[in-house]
Amino acid sequence: MNLAAQAHGFLSPTGVEIAFVLVGIATLGAALVTVTTRQLVHAALWLVVALGGLAVEYLLLTAEFIAWVQVLIYVGSVVVLLLFGLMLTKAPIGRSPDADSGNRPVALAVAVAAAAALVWVVVDAFRTTWIDLDGPAQGSTSVTGEFLFQHWVLPFEALSVLLLAALVGAIVLSRKKKEDEN
Amino acid sequence: MNDALDVAVRLLIVFGVFLVLPLVVGQTEHKVMAHMQGRLGPMYAGGFHGWAQLVADGVKFAQKEDVVPKDADRRIFQLAPAVALLPYLLVLVAIPIGPSEGAVGQVVDAGIFFVLAVMGVGVLGSLMAGWASANKFSLLGGLRTAAQLLAYELPMLLAAASVAMAAGTVSLPGILNAFEWWWLPWQIIGALVFFVAGLAELQRPPFDMPVADSEIIFGAYTEYTGLRFALFLLAEYAGIVVLCGLTTVLFLGGWHGPFGADGLGWVWTLLKTAVLAFVVIWLRVSYPRLREDQLQKLAWTTLVPLALAQIALTGIVKVAIQ
Numbered sequence: 494m495n496l497a498a499q500a501h502g503f504l505s506p507t508g509v510e511i512a513f514v515l516v517g518i519a520t521l522g523a524a525l526v527t528v529t530t531r532q533l534v535h536a537a538l539w540l541v542v543a544l545g546g547l548a549v550e551y552l553l554l555t556a557e558f559i560a561w562v563q564v565l566i567y568v569g570s571v572v573v574l575l576l577f578g579l580m581l582t583k584a585p586i587g588r589s590p591d592a593d594s595g596n597r598p599v600a601l602a603v604a605v606a607a608a609a610a611l612v613w614v615v616v617d618a619f620r621t622t623w624i625d626l627d628g629p630a631q632g633s634t635s636v637t638g639e640f641l642f643q644h645w646v647l648p649f650e651a652l653s654v655l656l657l658a659a660l661v662g663a664i665v666l667s668r669k670k671k672e673d674e675n
Numbered sequence: 676m677n678d679a680l681d682v683a684v685r686l687l688i689v690f691g692v693f694l695v696l697p698l699v700v701g702q703t704e705h706k707v708m709a710h711m712q713g714r715l716g717p718m719y720a721g722g723f724h725g726w727a728q729l730v731a732d733g734v735k736f737a738q739k740e741d742v743v744p745k746d747a748d749r750r751i752f753q754l755a756p757a758v759a760l761l762p763y764l765l766v767l768v769a770i771p772i773g774p775s776e777g778a779v780g781q782v783v784d785a786g787i788f789f790v791l792a793v794m795g796v797g798v799l800g801s802l803m804a805g806w807a808s809a810n811k812f813s814l815l816g817g818l819r820t821a822a823q824l825l826a827y828e829l830p831m832l833l834a835a836a837s838v839a840m841a842a843g844t845v846s847l848p849g850i851l852n853a854f855e856w857w858w859l860p861w862q863i864i865g866a867l868v869f870f871v872a873g874l875a876e877l878q879r880p881p882f883d884m885p886v887a888d889s890e891i892i893f894g895a896y897t898e899y900t901g902l903r904f905a906l907f908l909l910a911e912y913a914g915i916v917v918l919c920g921l922t923t924v925l926f927l928g929g930w931h932g933p934f935g936a937d938g939l940g941w942v943w944t945l946l947k948t949a950v951l952a953f954v955v956i957w958l959r960v961s962y963p964r965l966r967e968d969q970l971q972k973l974a975w976t977t978l979v980p981l982a983l984a985q986i987a988l989t990g991i992v993k994v995a996i997q
Contacts (some may be wrong), residue, residue, distance in 0.1 A: 561788035569795025577821035
Protein backbone atom coordinates (compact mmCIF):
# COMPACT_ATOMS: atom_id res chain seq x y z
CA MET A 494 0.00 0.00 0.00
CA ASN A 495 2.75 2.39 0.84
CA LEU A 496 4.96 1.59 -2.12
CA ALA A 497 4.31 4.84 -3.90
CA ALA A 498 4.97 6.96 -0.88
CA GLN A 499 8.14 5.05 0.01
CA ALA A 500 9.70 5.17 -3.41
CA HIS A 501 8.92 8.75 -4.21
CA GLY A 502 7.93 10.60 -1.08
CA PHE A 503 5.00 12.95 -0.92
CA LEU A 504 6.91 15.57 0.99
CA SER A 505 9.59 16.21 -1.60
CA PRO A 506 7.63 16.81 -4.79
CA THR A 507 9.39 17.21 -8.12
CA GLY A 508 8.94 20.20 -10.39
CA VAL A 509 6.47 18.37 -12.58
CA GLU A 510 4.33 17.46 -9.58
CA ILE A 511 4.24 21.04 -8.37
CA ALA A 512 3.31 22.22 -11.86
CA PHE A 513 0.60 19.55 -12.02
CA VAL A 514 -0.99 20.77 -8.78
CA LEU A 515 -0.78 24.44 -9.79
CA VAL A 516 -2.32 23.83 -13.21
CA GLY A 517 -4.97 21.70 -11.53
CA ILE A 518 -5.90 24.55 -9.17
CA ALA A 519 -6.08 26.98 -12.10
CA THR A 520 -8.26 24.54 -14.04
CA LEU A 521 -10.59 24.07 -11.09
CA GLY A 522 -10.83 27.82 -10.65
CA ALA A 523 -11.67 28.35 -14.33
CA ALA A 524 -14.30 25.62 -14.12
CA LEU A 525 -15.87 27.25 -11.05
CA VAL A 526 -16.00 30.64 -12.80
CA THR A 527 -17.55 28.92 -15.84
CA VAL A 528 -20.54 27.74 -13.85
CA THR A 529 -20.91 30.80 -11.61
CA THR A 530 -20.39 33.74 -13.98
CA ARG A 531 -23.50 35.58 -15.11
CA GLN A 532 -22.02 36.52 -18.47
CA LEU A 533 -22.89 33.75 -20.88
CA VAL A 534 -20.11 34.19 -23.42
CA HIS A 535 -17.57 34.64 -20.63
CA ALA A 536 -18.68 31.26 -19.33
CA ALA A 537 -17.88 29.70 -22.71
CA LEU A 538 -14.46 31.39 -22.76
CA TRP A 539 -13.65 30.27 -19.21
CA LEU A 540 -14.58 26.79 -20.37
CA VAL A 541 -11.79 27.16 -22.95
CA VAL A 542 -9.36 27.90 -20.10
CA ALA A 543 -10.60 24.91 -18.10
CA LEU A 544 -10.37 22.52 -21.05
CA GLY A 545 -6.97 23.90 -22.02
CA GLY A 546 -5.80 23.38 -18.43
CA LEU A 547 -6.91 19.76 -18.65
CA ALA A 548 -4.87 19.37 -21.83
CA VAL A 549 -1.82 20.72 -19.99
CA GLU A 550 -2.42 18.17 -17.22
CA TYR A 551 -2.44 15.38 -19.81
CA LEU A 552 0.81 16.76 -21.24
CA LEU A 553 2.41 16.77 -17.79
CA LEU A 554 1.42 13.11 -17.45
CA THR A 555 3.18 12.48 -20.81
CA ALA A 556 -0.11 11.61 -22.52
CA GLU A 557 0.72 13.79 -25.49
CA PHE A 558 -1.75 12.31 -27.94
CA ILE A 559 -4.71 12.63 -25.56
CA ALA A 560 -3.72 16.22 -24.81
CA TRP A 561 -3.76 17.36 -28.45
CA VAL A 562 -6.97 15.49 -29.18
CA GLN A 563 -8.48 17.23 -26.16
CA VAL A 564 -7.55 20.62 -27.64
CA LEU A 565 -8.67 19.62 -31.13
CA ILE A 566 -12.09 18.29 -30.16
CA TYR A 567 -13.08 20.38 -27.15
CA VAL A 568 -11.42 23.75 -27.68
CA GLY A 569 -11.45 23.63 -31.47
CA SER A 570 -14.89 22.20 -32.11
CA VAL A 571 -17.14 21.93 -29.05
CA VAL A 572 -16.47 25.46 -27.81
CA VAL A 573 -16.82 26.85 -31.33
CA LEU A 574 -20.19 25.11 -31.53
CA LEU A 575 -21.12 26.55 -28.12
CA LEU A 576 -20.16 30.07 -29.19
CA PHE A 577 -22.06 29.60 -32.45
CA GLY A 578 -25.14 28.64 -30.45
CA LEU A 579 -24.68 31.58 -28.07
CA MET A 580 -24.40 33.99 -30.99
CA LEU A 581 -27.74 32.76 -32.29
CA THR A 582 -29.36 33.63 -28.95
CA LYS A 583 -29.63 37.07 -27.46
CA ALA A 584 -26.60 36.62 -25.20
CA PRO A 585 -26.03 40.22 -24.12
CA ILE A 586 -22.73 41.92 -23.39
CA GLY A 587 -22.62 42.22 -19.62
CA ARG A 588 -24.68 40.32 -17.08
CA SER A 589 -27.73 38.25 -17.88
CA PRO A 590 -29.98 38.75 -14.84
CA ASP A 591 -32.09 35.71 -15.72
CA ALA A 592 -29.15 33.36 -16.21
CA ASP A 593 -29.88 31.56 -12.93
CA SER A 594 -32.47 28.83 -13.28
CA GLY A 595 -32.89 28.36 -9.54
CA ASN A 596 -31.45 24.86 -9.67
CA ARG A 597 -28.23 25.74 -7.87
CA PRO A 598 -28.56 23.38 -4.90
CA VAL A 599 -29.55 20.43 -7.09
CA ALA A 600 -26.75 21.18 -9.56
CA LEU A 601 -24.27 21.41 -6.70
CA ALA A 602 -25.43 18.08 -5.28
CA VAL A 603 -25.15 16.35 -8.66
CA ALA A 604 -21.73 17.87 -9.29
CA VAL A 605 -20.39 16.80 -5.88
CA ALA A 606 -21.79 13.29 -6.33
CA ALA A 607 -20.27 12.97 -9.81
CA ALA A 608 -16.91 14.31 -8.62
CA ALA A 609 -16.89 11.94 -5.64
CA ALA A 610 -17.71 8.95 -7.84
CA LEU A 611 -14.97 9.86 -10.34
CA VAL A 612 -12.34 10.48 -7.69
CA TRP A 613 -13.23 7.23 -5.95
CA VAL A 614 -13.02 5.22 -9.20
CA VAL A 615 -9.70 6.77 -10.23
CA VAL A 616 -8.13 6.37 -6.80
CA ASP A 617 -9.36 2.78 -6.54
CA ALA A 618 -8.13 1.91 -10.02
CA PHE A 619 -4.63 3.35 -9.78
CA ARG A 620 -3.87 3.06 -6.02
CA THR A 621 -0.10 2.81 -6.03
CA THR A 622 0.67 3.07 -9.73
CA TRP A 623 3.34 5.65 -10.35
CA ILE A 624 4.10 7.16 -13.72
CA ASP A 625 7.79 7.41 -14.45
CA LEU A 626 7.94 10.89 -15.92
CA ASP A 627 11.66 10.77 -16.61
CA GLY A 628 11.63 7.69 -18.85
CA PRO A 629 10.29 7.47 -22.40
CA ALA A 630 6.80 8.91 -22.85
CA GLN A 631 4.22 6.36 -21.79
CA GLY A 632 1.28 8.10 -23.41
CA SER A 633 2.77 8.45 -26.88
CA THR A 634 0.59 7.96 -29.92
CA SER A 635 1.74 4.44 -30.67
CA VAL A 636 1.22 3.26 -27.07
CA THR A 637 -2.22 4.86 -26.92
CA GLY A 638 -3.12 3.33 -30.27
CA GLU A 639 -2.03 -0.15 -29.26
CA PHE A 640 -3.98 -0.02 -26.00
CA LEU A 641 -7.07 1.40 -27.67
CA PHE A 642 -7.23 -1.10 -30.51
CA GLN A 643 -5.98 -4.20 -28.68
CA HIS A 644 -7.39 -4.05 -25.17
CA TRP A 645 -10.25 -1.58 -25.48
CA VAL A 646 -11.67 -2.24 -28.95
CA LEU A 647 -15.12 -3.22 -27.72
CA PRO A 648 -15.81 -0.07 -25.65
CA PHE A 649 -14.36 1.97 -28.51
CA GLU A 650 -16.74 0.42 -31.03
CA ALA A 651 -19.66 0.68 -28.61
CA LEU A 652 -18.95 4.40 -28.25
CA SER A 653 -18.92 4.87 -32.00
CA VAL A 654 -22.32 3.15 -32.23
CA LEU A 655 -23.57 5.55 -29.54
CA LEU A 656 -22.31 8.52 -31.56
CA LEU A 657 -23.93 7.10 -34.69
CA ALA A 658 -27.23 6.82 -32.83
CA ALA A 659 -26.92 10.46 -31.75
CA LEU A 660 -26.19 11.46 -35.34
CA VAL A 661 -29.21 9.61 -36.69
CA GLY A 662 -31.34 11.09 -33.90
CA ALA A 663 -30.22 14.61 -34.81
CA ILE A 664 -31.11 14.04 -38.46
CA VAL A 665 -34.53 12.66 -37.54
CA LEU A 666 -35.27 15.61 -35.26
CA SER A 667 -34.22 18.20 -37.82
CA ARG A 668 -36.21 16.56 -40.64
CA LYS A 669 -39.38 16.42 -38.55
CA LYS A 670 -39.43 20.18 -38.17
CA LYS A 671 -39.32 20.72 -41.90
CA GLU A 672 -42.32 18.48 -42.50
CA ASP A 673 -44.30 20.45 -39.94
CA GLU A 674 -43.58 23.65 -41.78
CA ASN A 675 -44.81 22.20 -45.03
CA MET B 676 22.85 24.92 -19.58
CA ASN B 677 23.55 23.88 -23.17
CA ASP B 678 20.07 22.42 -23.45
CA ALA B 679 18.49 25.65 -22.31
CA LEU B 680 20.62 27.60 -24.77
CA ASP B 681 19.66 25.22 -27.58
CA VAL B 682 15.96 25.64 -26.84
CA ALA B 683 16.31 29.40 -26.59
CA VAL B 684 18.11 29.63 -29.94
CA ARG B 685 15.51 27.45 -31.63
CA LEU B 686 12.64 29.49 -30.24
CA LEU B 687 14.35 32.72 -31.29
CA ILE B 688 14.79 31.42 -34.84
CA VAL B 689 11.16 30.29 -35.01
CA PHE B 690 10.09 33.69 -33.69
CA GLY B 691 12.22 35.36 -36.34
CA VAL B 692 10.64 33.25 -39.07
CA PHE B 693 7.25 34.10 -37.60
CA LEU B 694 8.01 37.81 -37.86
CA VAL B 695 9.56 37.72 -41.34
CA LEU B 696 7.72 35.18 -43.52
CA PRO B 697 4.16 36.57 -43.08
CA LEU B 698 5.43 40.02 -44.02
CA VAL B 699 7.17 38.56 -47.07
CA VAL B 700 3.87 36.96 -48.08
CA GLY B 701 2.09 40.27 -47.49
CA GLN B 702 4.58 42.15 -49.64
CA THR B 703 4.32 39.48 -52.38
CA GLU B 704 0.55 39.82 -52.26
CA HIS B 705 0.80 43.57 -52.83
CA LYS B 706 3.07 43.11 -55.83
CA VAL B 707 1.38 40.07 -57.39
CA MET B 708 -2.07 41.60 -57.05
CA ALA B 709 -0.82 44.89 -58.45
CA HIS B 710 0.54 43.15 -61.53
CA MET B 711 -2.35 40.77 -62.07
CA GLN B 712 -5.05 43.41 -61.74
CA GLY B 713 -3.15 46.39 -63.16
CA ARG B 714 -3.35 48.27 -59.84
CA LEU B 715 -1.12 51.31 -59.86
CA GLY B 716 -1.60 52.34 -56.22
CA PRO B 717 0.96 50.02 -54.56
CA MET B 718 3.61 50.84 -57.20
CA TYR B 719 4.63 54.33 -55.99
CA ALA B 720 5.73 54.29 -52.35
CA GLY B 721 9.53 54.35 -52.06
CA GLY B 722 10.25 54.71 -55.76
CA PHE B 723 11.42 51.42 -57.26
CA HIS B 724 8.38 49.18 -57.79
CA GLY B 725 6.73 50.56 -54.68
CA TRP B 726 8.96 48.54 -52.37
CA ALA B 727 8.07 50.68 -49.34
CA GLN B 728 4.31 50.10 -49.55
CA LEU B 729 4.38 47.60 -46.69
CA VAL B 730 6.45 49.97 -44.53
CA ALA B 731 3.97 52.75 -45.28
CA ASP B 732 1.10 50.47 -44.29
CA GLY B 733 2.84 49.62 -41.04
CA VAL B 734 3.41 53.29 -40.21
CA LYS B 735 -0.23 54.02 -41.02
CA PHE B 736 -1.48 51.26 -38.69
CA ALA B 737 0.83 52.41 -35.88
CA GLN B 738 -0.43 56.00 -36.14
CA LYS B 739 -4.13 55.17 -35.97
CA GLU B 740 -5.99 55.66 -32.72
CA ASP B 741 -6.79 52.46 -30.83
CA VAL B 742 -10.57 52.68 -30.40
CA VAL B 743 -12.69 50.36 -28.26
CA PRO B 744 -16.44 50.84 -28.86
CA LYS B 745 -18.36 52.06 -25.82
CA ASP B 746 -20.72 49.08 -25.62
CA ALA B 747 -18.04 46.50 -26.40
CA ASP B 748 -16.86 43.89 -23.92
CA ARG B 749 -13.56 45.65 -23.32
CA ARG B 750 -11.28 42.87 -22.15
CA ILE B 751 -12.39 40.27 -24.68
CA PHE B 752 -12.31 42.86 -27.45
CA GLN B 753 -8.69 43.66 -26.62
CA LEU B 754 -7.65 40.06 -26.09
CA ALA B 755 -9.05 38.73 -29.38
CA PRO B 756 -6.18 39.74 -31.74
CA ALA B 757 -3.64 37.93 -29.55
CA VAL B 758 -5.79 34.79 -29.47
CA ALA B 759 -6.00 34.95 -33.26
CA LEU B 760 -2.27 35.41 -33.84
CA LEU B 761 -0.39 33.37 -31.22
CA PRO B 762 -1.56 29.86 -32.26
CA TYR B 763 0.22 30.28 -35.61
CA LEU B 764 3.47 31.03 -33.78
CA LEU B 765 3.03 27.79 -31.82
CA VAL B 766 2.32 25.79 -34.99
CA LEU B 767 5.49 27.04 -36.66
CA VAL B 768 7.51 25.43 -33.85
CA ALA B 769 6.48 21.96 -35.03
CA ILE B 770 6.95 22.30 -38.80
CA PRO B 771 10.20 20.67 -39.99
CA ILE B 772 11.98 22.37 -42.86
CA GLY B 773 14.95 20.04 -43.29
CA PRO B 774 15.95 16.42 -42.67
CA SER B 775 18.47 17.08 -39.88
CA GLU B 776 17.82 17.22 -36.15
CA GLY B 777 18.23 20.95 -36.01
CA ALA B 778 15.80 21.81 -38.78
CA VAL B 779 12.67 21.76 -36.66
CA GLY B 780 11.81 23.92 -33.69
CA GLN B 781 10.59 21.01 -31.58
CA VAL B 782 9.73 17.45 -32.60
CA VAL B 783 6.17 16.79 -31.45
CA ASP B 784 5.22 13.13 -31.24
CA ALA B 785 1.61 13.66 -32.33
CA GLY B 786 2.60 16.40 -34.77
CA ILE B 787 -0.46 16.37 -37.04
CA PHE B 788 -2.83 16.56 -34.10
CA PHE B 789 -0.77 19.32 -32.52
CA VAL B 790 -0.79 21.58 -35.58
CA LEU B 791 -4.45 21.03 -36.44
CA ALA B 792 -5.55 21.45 -32.81
CA VAL B 793 -3.62 24.66 -32.28
CA MET B 794 -4.70 26.10 -35.64
CA GLY B 795 -8.31 25.53 -34.60
CA VAL B 796 -7.75 27.63 -31.48
CA GLY B 797 -6.90 30.65 -33.63
CA VAL B 798 -10.45 30.85 -34.89
CA LEU B 799 -11.62 31.54 -31.35
CA GLY B 800 -10.00 34.98 -31.80
CA SER B 801 -12.37 35.81 -34.65
CA LEU B 802 -15.36 34.57 -32.68
CA MET B 803 -14.36 36.62 -29.62
CA ALA B 804 -13.89 39.68 -31.81
CA GLY B 805 -17.23 39.14 -33.53
CA TRP B 806 -19.16 38.86 -30.30
CA ALA B 807 -17.34 41.41 -28.17
CA SER B 808 -17.58 44.26 -30.69
CA ALA B 809 -21.30 44.82 -29.96
CA ASN B 810 -21.87 45.37 -33.65
CA LYS B 811 -24.38 43.61 -35.92
CA PHE B 812 -21.92 43.23 -38.77
CA SER B 813 -19.28 41.82 -36.43
CA LEU B 814 -21.77 39.35 -34.99
CA LEU B 815 -22.81 38.18 -38.47
CA GLY B 816 -19.14 37.84 -39.39
CA GLY B 817 -18.50 35.80 -36.26
CA LEU B 818 -21.45 33.55 -37.02
CA ARG B 819 -20.24 32.94 -40.54
CA THR B 820 -16.72 32.27 -39.28
CA ALA B 821 -18.01 29.64 -36.85
CA ALA B 822 -20.23 27.98 -39.45
CA GLN B 823 -17.35 27.89 -41.91
CA LEU B 824 -14.92 26.44 -39.38
CA LEU B 825 -17.34 23.70 -38.36
CA ALA B 826 -17.88 22.75 -41.99
CA TYR B 827 -14.25 22.69 -43.10
CA GLU B 828 -12.52 21.26 -40.02
CA LEU B 829 -13.79 17.77 -40.84
CA PRO B 830 -12.47 17.39 -44.43
CA MET B 831 -9.16 18.93 -43.33
CA LEU B 832 -8.78 16.37 -40.56
CA LEU B 833 -9.80 13.48 -42.80
CA ALA B 834 -7.29 14.50 -45.48
CA ALA B 835 -4.53 14.73 -42.87
CA ALA B 836 -5.58 11.34 -41.47
CA SER B 837 -5.09 9.83 -44.92
CA VAL B 838 -1.43 10.91 -44.95
CA ALA B 839 -0.96 9.60 -41.43
CA MET B 840 -2.34 6.25 -42.57
CA ALA B 841 0.00 6.18 -45.56
CA ALA B 842 3.05 6.97 -43.44
CA GLY B 843 2.04 4.92 -40.42
CA THR B 844 2.90 7.77 -38.06
CA VAL B 845 1.44 11.09 -36.94
CA SER B 846 4.77 12.82 -36.40
CA LEU B 847 5.61 15.38 -39.08
CA PRO B 848 9.32 14.44 -39.51
CA GLY B 849 8.24 10.77 -39.43
CA ILE B 850 5.84 11.34 -42.32
CA LEU B 851 8.59 13.01 -44.34
CA ASN B 852 11.01 10.18 -43.60
CA ALA B 853 8.48 7.71 -45.00
CA PHE B 854 7.73 9.84 -48.07
CA GLU B 855 8.15 8.37 -51.57
CA TRP B 856 7.64 10.30 -54.80
CA TRP B 857 4.62 8.20 -55.85
CA TRP B 858 2.72 9.46 -52.79
CA LEU B 859 2.14 12.60 -54.80
CA PRO B 860 -0.33 11.04 -57.29
CA TRP B 861 -1.59 8.67 -54.58
CA GLN B 862 -2.54 11.46 -52.15
CA ILE B 863 -3.41 14.17 -54.68
CA ILE B 864 -7.14 14.23 -53.80
CA GLY B 865 -6.32 14.53 -50.13
CA ALA B 866 -3.86 17.32 -50.91
CA LEU B 867 -6.49 19.31 -52.80
CA VAL B 868 -9.08 18.78 -50.07
CA PHE B 869 -6.59 19.81 -47.38
CA PHE B 870 -5.50 22.93 -49.22
CA VAL B 871 -9.04 24.04 -50.07
CA ALA B 872 -10.29 23.39 -46.54
CA GLY B 873 -7.28 25.26 -45.16
CA LEU B 874 -8.04 28.25 -47.37
CA ALA B 875 -11.61 28.22 -46.09
CA GLU B 876 -10.41 28.05 -42.50
CA LEU B 877 -8.21 31.09 -43.09
CA GLN B 878 -11.18 32.88 -44.70
CA ARG B 879 -9.11 33.67 -47.75
CA PRO B 880 -10.87 34.42 -51.02
CA PRO B 881 -12.81 32.72 -52.58
CA PHE B 882 -13.92 31.64 -49.10
CA ASP B 883 -14.02 35.12 -47.57
CA MET B 884 -17.74 35.25 -46.91
CA PRO B 885 -17.17 35.94 -43.15
CA VAL B 886 -15.34 39.18 -44.00
CA ALA B 887 -17.21 40.00 -47.22
CA ASP B 888 -16.67 43.76 -47.44
CA SER B 889 -19.56 44.46 -49.77
CA GLU B 890 -22.05 42.85 -47.39
CA ILE B 891 -20.89 43.04 -43.79
CA ILE B 892 -18.05 45.61 -43.99
CA PHE B 893 -15.25 43.49 -42.54
CA GLY B 894 -17.06 40.88 -40.54
CA ALA B 895 -15.71 40.24 -37.07
CA TYR B 896 -12.95 42.86 -37.50
CA THR B 897 -15.26 45.76 -38.40
CA GLU B 898 -14.71 47.69 -35.15
CA TYR B 899 -10.95 47.23 -34.98
CA THR B 900 -8.45 49.96 -35.79
CA GLY B 901 -4.74 50.54 -35.75
CA LEU B 902 -2.38 47.92 -34.42
CA ARG B 903 -5.04 45.48 -33.26
CA PHE B 904 -6.47 45.42 -36.77
CA ALA B 905 -2.96 44.95 -38.14
CA LEU B 906 -2.53 41.96 -35.81
CA PHE B 907 -5.61 40.32 -37.35
CA LEU B 908 -4.19 40.91 -40.83
CA LEU B 909 -0.84 39.52 -39.69
CA ALA B 910 -2.67 36.44 -38.36
CA GLU B 911 -4.12 35.91 -41.83
CA TYR B 912 -0.68 36.03 -43.45
CA ALA B 913 0.87 33.85 -40.75
CA GLY B 914 -1.99 31.46 -41.46
CA ILE B 915 -1.05 31.38 -45.14
CA VAL B 916 2.55 30.54 -44.23
CA VAL B 917 1.43 27.78 -41.87
CA LEU B 918 -1.10 26.29 -44.28
CA CYS B 919 1.36 26.27 -47.20
CA GLY B 920 4.11 24.85 -44.99
CA LEU B 921 1.82 22.12 -43.73
CA THR B 922 0.59 21.21 -47.21
CA THR B 923 4.23 21.01 -48.29
CA VAL B 924 5.16 18.75 -45.39
CA LEU B 925 2.13 16.49 -45.56
CA PHE B 926 1.54 16.12 -49.28
CA LEU B 927 4.42 17.52 -51.33
CA GLY B 928 7.32 15.76 -49.67
CA GLY B 929 8.80 18.70 -47.75
CA TRP B 930 12.57 18.54 -47.98
CA HIS B 931 12.60 15.81 -50.67
CA GLY B 932 13.46 17.09 -54.12
CA PRO B 933 14.70 15.81 -57.47
CA PHE B 934 18.29 16.70 -56.52
CA GLY B 935 20.39 18.20 -53.76
CA ALA B 936 18.48 16.48 -50.97
CA ASP B 937 21.50 16.36 -48.66
CA GLY B 938 22.27 19.95 -47.86
CA LEU B 939 19.49 21.76 -49.66
CA GLY B 940 16.44 20.17 -48.05
CA TRP B 941 15.35 23.40 -46.45
CA VAL B 942 15.53 25.17 -49.81
CA TRP B 943 13.04 22.68 -51.24
CA THR B 944 10.68 23.17 -48.31
CA LEU B 945 10.81 26.95 -48.62
CA LEU B 946 10.46 26.80 -52.39
CA LYS B 947 7.36 24.59 -52.28
CA THR B 948 5.87 26.75 -49.53
CA ALA B 949 6.51 29.89 -51.58
CA VAL B 950 4.89 28.40 -54.70
CA LEU B 951 1.82 27.43 -52.66
CA ALA B 952 1.66 30.91 -51.14
CA PHE B 953 1.74 32.32 -54.64
CA VAL B 954 -1.20 30.07 -55.56
CA VAL B 955 -3.11 31.39 -52.53
CA ILE B 956 -2.60 34.96 -53.74
CA TRP B 957 -3.41 33.97 -57.32
CA LEU B 958 -6.72 32.46 -56.20
CA ARG B 959 -7.57 35.69 -54.40
CA VAL B 960 -7.29 37.82 -57.50
CA SER B 961 -8.90 35.38 -59.92
CA TYR B 962 -11.91 33.79 -58.21
CA PRO B 963 -15.24 35.36 -57.23
CA ARG B 964 -16.47 34.91 -53.67
CA LEU B 965 -18.59 31.86 -52.87
CA ARG B 966 -22.02 32.49 -51.38
CA GLU B 967 -22.71 31.22 -47.86
CA ASP B 968 -24.89 28.28 -49.00
CA GLN B 969 -22.38 27.39 -51.73
CA LEU B 970 -19.66 27.37 -49.08
CA GLN B 971 -21.52 24.91 -46.90
CA LYS B 972 -22.51 22.79 -49.87
CA LEU B 973 -18.94 22.56 -51.13
CA ALA B 974 -17.74 21.36 -47.73
CA TRP B 975 -20.42 18.82 -46.92
CA THR B 976 -21.28 17.42 -50.36
CA THR B 977 -17.92 17.61 -52.13
CA LEU B 978 -14.94 17.83 -49.80
CA VAL B 979 -16.09 15.38 -47.11
CA PRO B 980 -16.96 12.58 -49.59
CA LEU B 981 -13.72 13.24 -51.50
CA ALA B 982 -11.70 13.02 -48.29
CA LEU B 983 -13.46 9.79 -47.33
CA ALA B 984 -12.76 8.38 -50.79
CA GLN B 985 -9.10 9.31 -50.36
CA ILE B 986 -8.99 7.49 -47.02
CA ALA B 987 -10.52 4.40 -48.63
CA LEU B 988 -7.99 4.58 -51.47
CA THR B 989 -5.13 5.01 -49.00
CA GLY B 990 -6.32 2.00 -47.03
CA ILE B 991 -6.64 -0.22 -50.11
CA VAL B 992 -3.22 0.70 -51.51
CA LYS B 993 -1.64 0.37 -48.08
CA VAL B 994 -3.00 -3.16 -47.64
CA ALA B 995 -2.12 -4.07 -51.23
CA ILE B 996 1.56 -3.11 -50.99
CA GLN B 997 2.17 -4.84 -47.66
